[in-house]
Amino acid sequence: MPDGNIDIFIESSFFAVASGTVDIPTSFWAGQLESIGQRDIVTDYALSESIPASINADAEAFITYSGAFQSGYTNVLVDHKTSTSTSGVEVALVDYAIPASTSGLTRTEDAELEYFTGYTQISGLRDVRSKFIAGETFIYARNILGTYHIFGGDVVERDYATNYTAGGYYTPSIPGPPEDQVINFMATDFYQYFTAGAATISATIQQDCELFLAGYPMEFKPQQYTYRFHIATGDEGDTPGADWEATVISGSVLDIPLDMYSTATTSGYYNADAVCGKTSYSGIDFPVDLVSYSGEVETVSGTISYFYKEVICAVSGTRGYTFDIGLLSLKISNFSLEEDGYSVSSGTICVDITDDVYNVVTSGTYFIIGETIVSGTFTPITDGYTMCYDSLDDFAIMTGATTVTVHASNDNNDILEQDFYLTSGYIVEYDNRQQNYGFGSTVVVRGTAENMASCPATGVDAYAFETLPKEGVSLGATIVGIPWETKDLSAEITPKTGTIYFYGKTFRIEARAKDFAGNVMEPFTFEFKIEDKPE
Amino acid sequence: MAVTITTSFYEYDTPDWHNLSTVVFTSPNLVSPNSAGTRSHILPGELPLATWYEITGDDMWRIYNRQIASVESFYPAVDPTTTVSGFDLRNSITFEVTSGENYNNRLTAWDSVTHSSTNNFLIDSGRVKASCANYSWSGGTEDAPVNVEYGGSVDPIFQLPENPFPPQYNITLKGNTTSGINDNYYGDWDMIYSLPTSGRAGDYLIVRPWLDNINASVPYGVHDFVITLHYSYT
Numbered sequence: 212m213p214d215g216n217i218d219i220f221i222e223s224s225f226f227a228v229a230s231g232t233v234d235i236p237t238s239f240w241a242g243q244l245e246s247i248g249q250r251d252i253v254t255d256y257a258l259s260e261s262i263p264a265s266i267n268a269d270a271e272a273f274i275t276y277s278g279a280f281q282s283g284y285t286n287v288l289v290d291h292k293t294s295t296s297t298s299g300v301e302v303a304l305v306d307y308a309i310p311a312s313t314s315g316l317t318r319t320e321d322a323e324l325e326y327f328t329g330y331t332q333i334s335g336l337r338d339v340r341s342k343f344i345a346g347e348t349f350i351y352a353r354n355i356l357g358t359y360h361i362f363g364g365d366v367v368e369r370d371y372a373t374n375y376t377a378g379g380y381y382t383p384s385i386p387g388p389p390e391d392q393v394i395n396f397m398a399t400d401f402y403q404y405f406t407a408g409a410a411t412i413s414a415t416i417q418q419d420c421e422l423f424l425a426g427y428p429m430e431f432k433p434q435q436y437t438y439r440f441h442i443a444t445g446d447e448g449d450t451p452g453a454d455w456e457a458t459v460i461s462g463s464v465l466d467i468p469l470d471m472y473s474t475a476t477t478s479g480y481y482n483a484d485a486v487c488g489k490t491s492y493s494g495i496d497f498p499v500d501l502v503s504y505s506g507e508v509e510t511v512s513g514t515i516s517y518f519y520k521e522v523i524c525a526v527s528g529t530r531g532y533t534f535d536i537g538l539l540s541l542k543i544s545n546f547s548l549e550e551d552g553y554s555v556s557s558g559t560i561c562v563d564i565t566d567d568v569y570n571v572v573t574s575g576t577y578f579i580i581g582e583t584i585v586s587g588t589f590t591p592i593t594d595g596y597t598m599c600y601d602s603l604d605d606f607a608i609m610t611g612a613t614t615v616t617v618h619a620s621n622d623n624n625d626i627l628e629q630d631f632y633l634t635s636g637y638i639v640e641y642d643n644r645q646q647n648y649g650f651g652s653t654v655v656v657r658g659t660a661e662n663m664a665s666c667p668a669t670g671v672d673a674y675a676f677e678t679l680p681k682e683g684v685s686l687g688a689t690i691v692g693i694p695w696e697t698k699d700l701s702a703e704i705t706p707k708t709g710t711i712y713f714y715g716k717t718f719r720i721e722a723r724a725k726d727f728a729g730n731v732m733e734p735f736t737f738e739f740k741i742e743d744k745p746e
Numbered sequence: 747m748a749v750t751i752t753t754s755f756y757e758y759d760t761p762d763w764h765n766l767s768t769v770v771f772t773s774p775n776l777v778s779p780n781s782a783g784t785r786s787h788i789l790p791g792e793l794p795l796a797t798w799y800e801i802t803g804d805d806m807w808r809i810y811n812r813q814i815a816s817v818e819s820f821y822p823a824v825d826p827t828t829t830v831s832g833f834d835l836r837n838s839i840t841f842e843v844t845s846g847e848n849y850n851n852r853l854t855a856w857d858s859v860t861h862s863s864t865n866n867f868l869i870d871s872g873r874v875k876a877s878c879a880n881y882s883w884s885g886g887t888e889d890a891p892v893n894v895e896y897g898g899s900v901d902p903i904f905q906l907p908e909n910p911f912p913p914q915y916n917i918t919l920k921g922n923t924t925s926g927i928n929d930n931y932y933g934d935w936d937m938i939y940s941l942p943t944s945g946r947a948g949d950y951l952i953v954r955p956w957l958d959n960i961n962a963s964v965p966y967g968v969h970d971f972v973i974t975l976h977y978s979y980t
């Protein structure tokens with residue numbers, strides 16, 4: 212088998228198992244040549260639904276080689292996560308054992324245990340153990356990273372137990388198994404045991420254990436937190452032998468027993484601190500948070516430099532500020548102009564006033580344009596009205612940026628106002644009104660566009676054209692379109708000769724007209740008579 | 747050692763510090779300052795909810811004319827009154843230790859003063875947000891500090907010496923809960939009062955509260971809640 216990383220994933224799925232116990236044995240025995248590099252053995256055990264049976268999900272890694280490790284690490288990673296509400300007994304057991312006959316371990320071995328529960332209530336017994344047993348010669352640090360999180364409310368009898376047993380020649384140069392235990396709610400007991408070996412130890416032993424109980428909820432009252440530090444014999448160092456600290460941020464712990472046994476000829480000193488927060492706020496005052504802090508120190512032989520034990524009962528406080536948030540059922544919506552939208556000033560502005568709880572009061576609902584209150588017309592819609600306003604002077608008040616406030620009220624005396632910001636925007640003019648469009652004239656066309664909304668600017672453009680000269684035709688008719696506002700246009704009939712109109716003659720005129728849109732006027736006919744020649 | 751913690755905010759238009767009573771999210775249309783208790787609640791989604799700070803029986807001030815954008819990112823300071831990059835006194839609440847020491851501080855949101863439940867629509871739905879930082883400073887004035895020291899700074903000069911707990915931005919405040927690897931609270935860290943003779947002022951906690959995703963899906967009614975700083979002291 213080549214060197215490198217080899218991952219083995221085995222998936223076993225069962226459908227509709229009636230009852231009973233189902234075991235999934237998975238073994239991987241590595242030969243000597245295969246034990247080079249990294250091996251990941253992944254076991255996922257997933258439950259899709261609750262089943263009325265006990266579950267054993269064990270992951271075991273055996274290392275049977277009894278000689279010295281040559282290189283690399285050995286990691287045992289076990290995650291146990293309960294994501295939903297369960298009942299019954301659950302066991303998460305990690306045994307990490309190095310046979311007592313093993314010698315010559317010169318590398319770190321980490322055993323990581325992570326245990327998470329879900330966010331919902333979990334009932335029944337819970338027994339979580341992390342047991343680490345090392346061999347006789349145990350030179351470097353061995354870490355059991357036990358992370359234990361309870362998120363939901365648990366009704367448990369045994370929460371967490373850790374056994375850490377070193378071999379007979381436990382000589383760590385750095386601290387031993389750290390523990391990270393975070394309990395948010397309703398923990399009962401903690402057990403943590405540390406036992407060093409029975410042979411002479413050439414260096415010092417420092418075992419640090421720090422526990423933070425971070426549950427602010429007042430119900431957090433672990434009954435007991437037990438920590439036992441047992442050195443069988445032979446600690447000859449003079450640096451700290453054990454530092455133990457338990458911090459309770461709030462809530463209370465009824466009892467923290469601490470037992471230490473030492474047969475060391477000359478032991479180090481031991482510090483044991485308990486810092487417990489006292490919860491007091493809003494008139495609720497826990498009288499005593501730490502009910503009992505007991506301890507037993509027994510020196511079988513030799514001496515202990517000193518044993519320092521301090522209990523600090525602190526108080527805790529809170530300081531906060533309230534947030535005042537009230538949201539109305541009254542709504543203003545569908546303003547007739549969207550952002551960056553536009554309309555002609557001769558149009559109307561409309562907005563919907565609705566309330567799905569109370570009635571909209573039209574008498575208390577209006578527009579405020581500038582500082583002037585103007586009433587609108589109301590058209591009923593679901594849960595309210597559409598209010599519109601048509602300015603008689605085409606919003607002449609809007610000479611610049613203008614605030615249009617929609618003021619709405621309901622029969623619960625709630626008032627809601629919302630501002631909309633409008634401005635008179637675009638004026639387009641063509642100053643060509645008094646020009647002579649007659650025959651043989653020069654007509655200048657000039658346009659002006661003025662933007663007053665954003666980035667005010669004025670643009671002008673113009674061009675000119677020549678009208679044709681009047682041509683003389685027999686009975687030709689011409690129409691001259693000035694001034695521009697004139698509706699009644701006159702037509703001039705110009706006979707080619709001045710002698711066509713004789714006295715006493717009757718003339719009949721039929722006029723036809725068509726505009727540039729293609730509209731055709733009905734023929735208009737009339738008659739007139741030239742008076743008789745005067746006698 | 748007993749600890750004294752004050753809670754205040756800085757009103758910028760007529761510069762002054764005020765002791766905080768209540769944070770009000772209401773209409774930005776009101777004239778600032780206004781009488782405490784004045785409300786013109788607006789509908790979610792219709793207008794930005796403005797952040798107002800209020801003193802009991804006195805006035806309330808609109809802090810920045812509107813709520814910061816709903817999805818706020820780490821933005822650089824644009825004003826000399828900035829304390830920690832990304833924060834501004836004008837839109838933030840300041841906790842100051844004026845005596846003693848307090849430990850294991852944790853800032854989070856609860857539904858009421860009993861600090862035991864998050865049974866509140868805004869909290870449970872993750873709409874209560876805050877950006878937080880603890881800091882001290884060694885120059886300037888309280889409203890225009892310089893040489894700001896805060897946790898997590900790369901430059902050791904600006905490293906808060908006793909507690910390098912870094913600022914956190916736009917975190918959800920929801921009791922003592924955790925979402926995945928993220929804690930729904932700011933903590934835990936320590937705060938220690940600095941003697942004036944030390945040349946350092948502090949420690950401070952600055953908090954910029956805001957509401958996320960306020961729209962028509964938020965039901966009509968009152969959604970009051972409490973943001974609380976928990977601490978221990980000896």
